[in-house]
Amino acid sequence: xxxxxxxxxxxxxxxxxxxxxxxxxxxxxxxxxxxxxxxxxxxxxxxx
Numbered sequence: 001x002x003x004x005x006x007x008x009x010x011x012x013x014x015x016x017x018x019x020x021x022x023x024x025x026x027x028x029x030x031x032x033x034x035x036x037x038x039x040x041x042x043x044x045x046x047x048x
Contacts, residue, residue, distance in 0.1 A: 007041060 011019060023032045024041065026048035035041050 003042060003045060007038065007045070011038070 019038075021034045021036050022041075024035055024044065025032045026044055028048045035044060
């Protein structure tokens with residue numbers, strides 16, 4: 001598996017109509033922040 005497959009699996013557990021915007025927190029951030037797309041989610045995960 002790769003990160004995109006993992007994220008697709010994770011997002012499949014949520015209501016698809018209300019996926020974004022969503023709040024997330026990464027290892028390198030000390031706060032929650034908004035993301036607005038799957039691409040942004042992947043970018044933040046890779047960046048952490």
